[in-house]
Structures are given as C-alpha cells and as structure tokens.
Amino acid sequence: MYSPAADPMCPRVVRVRRRRRDGPDVWTLELEGHRDEPIAFEAGQFNMLTAFGIGEVPVSFSGDPAHPRRIVHTIRAVGPVSSALTRLGPGASLAIRGPLGTGWPMSEASGRDVVLVAGGLGLAPLRPAIYRLLSERARYGRITLLYGTRSPKEILFRRELDAWRKRGDLAVEVTVDHTVEPWQGHVGVVTGLIAHARFDPSRTLALVCGPEIMMRFAADALAACGLAHGAIYLSMERNMKCGIGLCGHCQFGGLLVCRDGPVLRYDRLAATLRVREL
Ligand SMILES: Cc1cc2nc3c(=O)[nH]c(=O)nc-3n(C[C@H](O)[C@H](O)[C@H](O)COP(=O)(O)OP(=O)(O)OC[C@H]3O[C@@H](n4cnc5c(N)ncnc54)[C@H](O)[C@@H]3O)c2cc1C
Ligand code: FES
Structure with a gap:
C-alpha cells in the first residue's frame, strides 16, 4: 500500500x-x-x-x-x-x-447523532464521511444531511442524494438560493434548515463544509440549537504550497491549515474566524 x-x-x-x-x-x-x-x-x-x-x-x-x-x-x-x-x-x-491533513472525527461520532451541513462544492469533501457513516449505520444515532446550493442545476451527486433519501435511515434536505426552474424543495440558505432539523444537541456532532461565510453562520446556528463549539467541525480552505506545514502559506491565526486541518474543531477557530479578511 x-x-x-x-x-x-x-x-x-x-x-x-x-x-x-x-x-x-x-x-x-x-x-x-x-x-x-x-x-x-x-x-x-x-x-x-x-x-x-x-x-x-x-x-x-x-x-x-x-x-x-x-x-x-x-x-x-x-x-x-x-x-x-x-x-x-x-x-x-x-x-x-x-x-x-486531518480527517473528519468519525470515531468520535460513534453513538451520537450526526448533522452534516454542506454548502455548494462542500458536499464533495463530506461525501467520504457519508459513505463511512452509511457503511456502519448501526453505530450512529440520527443522521441528517443539510445541503444548500445556488440553483437546482448546480446540485452535486443528484442520483446519490436520491438514493440516500430513499434509504429512510438518513434525513436529506436540499435547499437552493434561488430558482426559475420547477423545484419542489426548499428555497433559502442552508443555515435556515438547521433550526428545523431533528437531532439531540446534547449528543450531536456536526460536520460542516462550504464557503467560509456559510460555515460561520452554520456554526452560529448549530450553537444556537445547543451544540457546544467542541462538537462542531469545519473543513477550512487556505492557499497552500507545501501542504505539510513547512512554508506558512496556509497560516490561519496560530494554525497551519494543511498541518492542523483542514478539519478543525470550531472552538479552535471561532475567535480567528471573526477577524475580518484574515
Ligand atoms: C484543503 C483544501 C481542500 C480543497 N478541496 C477542494 C475540492 O475538493 N474541490 C475543489 O474544486 N477545490 C478544492 N479546494 C480549492 C482548490 O484548491 C482551489 O480551487 C484551487 O487551489 C484554485 O487554484 P487555481 O490555480 O485553479 O485558481 P487560482 O488562480 O488560485 O484562483 C482563481 C480564482 O478563483 C478563486 N478561488 C480560489 N480558490 C477558490 C475556492 N476554493 N472557491 C472559490 N473560488 C476560489 C481565487 O480567489 C481566484 O479569484 C480545496 C482547497 C483546500 C485548501
Ligand atoms: S501549505 Fe505550507 S505550511 Fe501549509
């Protein structure tokens, strides 16, 4: 190997x-x-x-x-x-x-409800976690995928989303920012779905991936539902050169995103994420 x-x-x-x-x-x-x-x-x-x-x-x-x-x-x-x-x-x-880099905290998710919040292309880095959760479904509580994208034609992995929805053991909610096409689903930002999702905040782990602004609002919405900052994980993006903690290109406050991330717990990120244009 x-x-x-x-x-x-x-x-x-x-x-x-x-x-x-x-x-x-x-x-x-x-x-x-x-x-x-x-x-x-x-x-x-x-x-x-x-x-x-x-x-x-x-x-x-x-x-x-x-x-x-x-x-x-x-x-x-x-x-x-x-x-x-x-x-x-x-x-x-x-x-x-x-x-x-670091992976999603799959072993920590064991025995807990899991909420995945994806914005746009953010569904792609979350898809391996979804495969893993579904392959050992009995190990987890309620699993919810909330996915938001700009318009229906930009929805990624359509057939898989339908297949996941049909399984019945994973709640899948898709929303679009705007549409002129016929559309049966939600309209509005993905963070708006969080308050309506069914999960027990005291035993939930949240995995969030998407544009930085969306992740910040998602983390706020999850915290407003009662999740501790330590139960929320974000996948961060920064310009990278070496990818292994040598060059400093991906520095984010005291962190190097390539070495300490890209998956990072929100309690390590919250203060730095609020500094504008960092
Ligand atoms: C850990 C990590 C994981 C990533 N995973 C993926 C992935 O799964 N799929 C993927 O397509 N990309 C992913 N990216 C982003 C990808 O690395 C960038 O899109 C790429 O570096 C752009 O390089 P470029 O030379 O094509 O464009 P550049 O010349 O670097 O950028 C062109 C333009 O696009 C803008 N831009 C750059 N990156 C992004 C971005 N992420 N989103 C929107 N606009 C951007 C720039 O500001 C610029 O205006 C990831 C980044 C990181 C750090
Ligand atoms: S990309 Fe070089 S330190 Fe992260």
Whole structure:
C-alpha cells in the first residue's frame, strides 16, 4: 500500500480512469495509481494535485475510503490549475501528493447523532464521511444531511442524494438560493434548515463544509440549537504550497491549515474566524 510518509514532498504519477461532469463547472475524476496501487485515506483528507506545466493545488478526496484503489476528486474549475485538471480525460496523467491533513472525527461520532451541513462544492469533501457513516449505520444515532446550493442545476451527486433519501435511515434536505426552474424543495440558505432539523444537541456532532461565510453562520446556528463549539467541525480552505506545514502559506491565526486541518474543531477557530479578511 502506498504511504506518504516516505517523502511527503514527492509526487507520484497517476492516470485518469474516468471523468464525469457533476455541475456547470464541476468535474469528478476517478484516478488509478501505478499498478493499481491502493491509497488509504481518511474521510476529510486531501491530496495535492499537479497539472503538469501549470501548478499544484489541494483538493479533498470525494470518494469512498473503503475503496482505496478508486481515488476520486471532485473539482470546480475556478482558475488555471483547477481548470487544467478538469480538462484531463481518461488516460491522461497528473501527479498527486497525499493523503494529507486531518480527517473528519468519525470515531468520535460513534453513538451520537450526526448533522452534516454542506454548502455548494462542500458536499464533495463530506461525501467520504457519508459513505463511512452509511457503511456502519448501526453505530450512529440520527443522521441528517443539510445541503444548500445556488440553483437546482448546480446540485452535486443528484442520483446519490436520491438514493440516500430513499434509504429512510438518513434525513436529506436540499435547499437552493434561488430558482426559475420547477423545484419542489426548499428555497433559502442552508443555515435556515438547521433550526428545523431533528437531532439531540446534547449528543450531536456536526460536520460542516462550504464557503467560509456559510460555515460561520452554520456554526452560529448549530450553537444556537445547543451544540457546544467542541462538537462542531469545519473543513477550512487556505492557499497552500507545501501542504505539510513547512512554508506558512496556509497560516490561519496560530494554525497551519494543511498541518492542523483542514478539519478543525470550531472552538479552535471561532475567535480567528471573526477577524475580518484574515
Ligand atoms: C484543503 C483544501 C481542500 C480543497 N478541496 C477542494 C475540492 O475538493 N474541490 C475543489 O474544486 N477545490 C478544492 N479546494 C480549492 C482548490 O484548491 C482551489 O480551487 C484551487 O487551489 C484554485 O487554484 P487555481 O490555480 O485553479 O485558481 P487560482 O488562480 O488560485 O484562483 C482563481 C480564482 O478563483 C478563486 N478561488 C480560489 N480558490 C477558490 C475556492 N476554493 N472557491 C472559490 N473560488 C476560489 C481565487 O480567489 C481566484 O479569484 C480545496 C482547497 C483546500 C485548501
Ligand atoms: S501549505 Fe505550507 S505550511 Fe501549509
């Protein structure tokens, strides 16, 4: 099994096995390693992905941790590197370094209700946690997924959302900011769903991923429902270069997001998150 410990700065070449469009600017790449080598990762961790000749960027795993031979990343094309990555078709090469960073606190979630709050592309880094929760469903109490996106056409992983909803052992609520299309679901920001979700705050763990402003409001809404700051986890994003705590690019207050995160407990983040433009 591949281990990043040997040299975490040394990338290795992988190929795209499959590529699927998951939204207007969003593509999901399934990668295969040399000789189909497995890459064990935890839900919430990320890889540094290199588009040759262009650059390297951090991208979270979005596949199932139970299938370490199927490395999956869901990428929004926002700039040069992410756009180049989303253009890679089957057979094309790229390089990866990882897995890096901290994962979602899956063992801590055992025996508790779990609320997952996703905004936009934030559903992708949460999907490995959902796979894990569902694969050992009996270990957890009530599980609720609250997902908000801009419009119905930007909803990620539609078929999976429907399949999860049909299981009956996971509450799935989807909301859109606005719509002109026919739409049966909620309209409004995802944080508005939190007060209506059914969970016992005294035994709930919340996993939150999305734009920073959305995560801040989500954490406030969860706290208003009675969750302690220590029971809320956010996945943070910052510009990264090394990804392993050497260069300081991802500094956030006293934390290095690549080394101490990206998944961090809200009680470690709350004060710094309130400092404007940090
Ligand atoms: C731990 C971690 C996990 C991440 N996981 C994912 C993931 O699963 N999927 C994914 O698509 N991206 C993810 N990102 C974000 C991704 O790394 C950036 O989108 C990428 O670095 C942009 O690089 P670029 O060269 O394409 O664009 P840049 O030239 O760096 O940026 C182009 C423009 O896009 C803006 N931009 C940069 N990043 C973002 C962003 N995250 N959201 C919106 N606008 C942005 C910039 O401000 C700039 O205006 C993650 C980032 C971190 C730190
Ligand atoms: S990216 Fe270099 S210290 Fe985090």
